[in-house]
Amino acid sequence: MSHNTIHWFRKGLRLHDNPALIAALKDCRHIYPLFLLDPWFPKNTRIGINRWRFLIEALKDLDSSLKKLNSRLFVVRGSPTEVLPKLFKQWKITRLTFEVDTEPYSQSRDKEVMKLAKEYGVEVTPKISHTLYNIDRIIDENNGKTPMTYIRLQSVVKAMGHPKKPIPAPTNEDMRGVSTPLSDDHEEKFGIPTLEDLGLDTSSLGPHLFPGGEQEALRRLDEHMERTNWVCKFEKPKTSPNSLIPSTTVLSPYVRFGCLSARTFWWRLADVYRGKTHSDPPVSLHGQLLWREFFYTTAVGIPNFNKMEGNSACVQVDWDNNPEHLAAWREARTGFPFIDTIMTQLRQEGWIHHLARHAVACFLTRGDLWISWEEGQKVFEELLLDSDWSLNAGNWQWLSASTFFHQYFRVYSPIAFGKKTDKHGDYIKKYLPVLKKFPTEYIYEPWKAPRSVQERAGCIVGKDYPRPIVDHEVVHKKNILRMKAAYAKRSPEDKTINKGEKRKASPSIKEMFQKKAKR
DNA sequence: GTAAGGTTGTTGCC
């Protein structure tokens, strides 16, 4: 049978290692590569302007790659459950393919869509390619329990064998006998909108440091993989949070949108490692991909993963409600130059180093301001190009010592931490020009500078740059005691998500489909 | 029940 197929792009904005797309082209007459601008996302999540730009660029790149295969991308605005049935009818669709997405909204959306597809007699083929492994299987292989430590996850996936090898992008050979019906008004009806078309305010767009798209992703991957010595020696904790040129790969935004396949990344690293001495997980680059896998797994296994309440793995903390402090943190005016610099870089450029994320996350939550990690999660969701539902929630829980990480007495100093890798404060001077003339001695704590020094630097603390909003020395000690109290309140059954019976079986979309297909 | 280990803390001393 010759199918009319929609391949629905959501994440996975790429042609390489895209098994659902390859499946779409099999026994296919007409292929419709589709992207839906689902209003649910801007309504229920935060998408900053830099993230929008990255997405639009990724779509443009996809369209240009599809053109080379004599196809095009169809961009349609509207909710999937409304748009897809119309397209099923209009295009006489018999098959729908897409990449599995484990986020809660995606899961419920896809279940609805699969129900509709059945009504319309459309066959559905979901494929796993966003993660290294089938996340449901990781939990199954761990006796139905969510792995709560990285070491546990490592031993589970080790027993599962290597991640699958990536598959190549479709070629003109794969496209033989397959066509995309295009109308003369394709651009008007299905073209990729500009940021202006979407009614977005582009005045706060930052410098264009990380253009979106698969081609850019693969180019950057090649560039980094050529640095074999650097790749083999990579140890995450030893990279610098405040170097002027990123000390890590910054491939995360590309992996987030699926412009780069995690499996492609994994196997390219394996090629570099082969026959050489190299670092290992958790600190190696392979280790970083496994951290991603870890948080994807816990996000599936732990209900209410992006919240404190109703999240049984999460320590329940009496966080303060302090809108002034929250705004100061978000808007880079805490009075701590290291913190304000990181928040400035985040807002302008959409990326900050992992350890810089640690510093500002600790500061907002258990370190200084005692504000809920959920508030920080919202800000990162908006501003980080690589912000991802599972990873964002997981890392905020980690840093706030709410879940996974429990050594709450280890507190980052907003003054000392940055000095380790940037003694002179060059990073601060780059992003906070108001402090540019401050002598090195006071760059991390300008409020300590004598008045004459402040005057010479052309920056009076309290007037041109804020005074620190808290006394770190006092407040961090107090907060350690508050954490101690929060931990003491935990009842024994709070202490582990896996106490009691196994996680009730909730079959993945792929498994549901397989079960249906067998009938 | 206990010991070991946990990506990535800070300070002060040598």
Place this chain on the structure above:
DNA sequence: GGCAACAACCTTAC
């Protein structure tokens, strides 16, 4: 630059 002390959490493995 290395090391101990600081205070002491959790999960896992035995």
